[in-house]
Amino acid sequence: MTKIAKTSPESVRTVACIGAGVIGGGWVAHFLGRGYQVVAWDPAPDAEQKLRSLVDSAWPALERLGLAEGASKDNLTVAPTLAEAVAGADFVQESAPERLDLKADLLAEIDAALPEGVVVGSSTSGYSMSEMQVKAADPSRLVVGHPFNPPYLVPLVEVVGGEKSEQWAVDWASEFYRLAGKSVITMDQELPGFIGNRIQEAAWREALHMVAEGEATVAQIDQAMTDGPGLRWAFHGPCTTFHLAGGEGGMAHMLDHFGPSLKAPWTRLEAPELTTELRDRMVEQTDEVVDGRSTAELIAQRDRRMIAIMRALEEVEREEAAERGEGQA
């Protein structure tokens, strides 16, 4: 087993994408858009046709985002076998269906065919790398690189290793994704659902509860999100949002003042005990995020972003209406 990367993250030219469904295909589109050579493999008989059609539909979006130099759909090759797909790869993105036995076998196969020192990132959302890396001869270079759908647009990638992954592989993958244009969170420990999905699932379950109880409809829930907290969450996460809700006193004031309302029956999610330790940790870490910006500055930045988002969304609607022949609003 090697502990030395075959190439530096900066020198990656060829990415192998194993599994080319919605997520795998989204990765293919992303890597093509960033100028990489991409070799894909998927065992489904109609995989290539579906993949090329997915890339075709994603391409206008990638063009609007701005293609990297040399980026082209022609840089996509579909390999007939997994071994051929990974043989010349500088990095492998695995996006197979979410079945543990299948993922474990596939990662072992990838590892066996892959040159030494090449890192593999798995798109898994449901399993930990510790569970999946058990069959591979060299589990040290297998890490999770969990994207959000569509991977060619949503910047977030959560990177984390398993028990047998080595730190160099986690660091290498994090740096590679960053160079490939993603917003990377390198996690210190495995956590079911990682971070983004835990938050997303909490919202989703609360939504299901409301519909189950007949308290709100799907339309009301979606409207409440897009015209309410969702607008802010595109640029201020939940912690910065609540920091601002504390006014000049920030997170500390928010927790000290509204702490008791944590116990209000506002969701079906049980509230954590607001211990002094948790309170202090929230305040301290929020201070780091705020990084010296005053409340007035944060508010000015928030307002500007919210308006920019609303205007951008209105502009898209005007364009779409014009395209439908409804003329300008």
Place this chain on the structure above:
Amino acid sequence: MTKIAKTSPESVRTVACIGAGVIGGGWVAHFLGRGYQVVAWDPAPDAEQKLRSLVDSAWPALERLGLAEGASKDNLTVAPTLAEAVAGADFVQESAPERLDLKADLLAEIDAALPEGVVVGSSTSGYSMSEMQVKAADPSRLVVGHPFNPPYLVPLVEVVGGEKSEQWAVDWASEFYRLAGKSVITMDQELPGFIGNRIQEAAWREALHMVAEGEATVAQIDQAMTDGPGLRWAFHGPCTTFHLAGGEGGMAHMLDHFGPSLKAPWTRLEAPELTTELRDRMVEQTDEVVDGRSTAELIAQRDRRMIAIMRALEEVEREEAAERGEGQA
């Protein structure tokens, strides 16, 4: 008690804002920006100065959003007494501190001084109107009109009556807020936290749990939101998001296929039982929201919006950098 509105929502000229803190002051700014005459009252000794300064800082944002004809900061009057503030009002927005006894007394006072047939909307986030309207002589015209911070920017207002509110008042308030530029959800029943805050609180509690357990930092949580689900939630709510996650099969496929993963330990929020009834209700209501749009159409619309948002946010960052004298990126 009257059941006839004094004026139609279209004819409202003067809005009284009772309570002029962050939320009340935000309402003042909103109504001024939409061209209304606003009369404010707040018992704090320095309330007027703080209010005018809040309106001053909100004004550039309102200008960027587009002021209504005749909109002016000069249309703000601060009244010396509550009775004088509401005497000529066509609508009253109450935004007092979140204390039940105080709110109940204040609403009774407003009601006593207010002409017949004028509706009162309360900004409360923590109490139901049924709890708050108990002391008023005419509780029938008291409803909740719950905004999000800042009320002059976030479009959402959740409108709901209490046990003693009459439907005409709920409908009147909904229509008025709509005319005043808000995105209105008229709820059929009282629900602690309404809809938006229940979702927001679910996310917030999950965030607190992660920090409490040392699983993620504030910075990671905020980044996971803004660079992940938060970008989509500015235009597709949680239900439409998961509808798309189901691919061509939409919400039905999502629930039938990923239903079991609902039980995965992805948040501390207990999952609801996915009964056939809940499954069918989700599918049916999602169909209404989707309104005949194909998956391809939805994806094209999503991609376009996400790119517009990201470009708009980048543009704001470039502008801010230029203003700081860092030159163009």
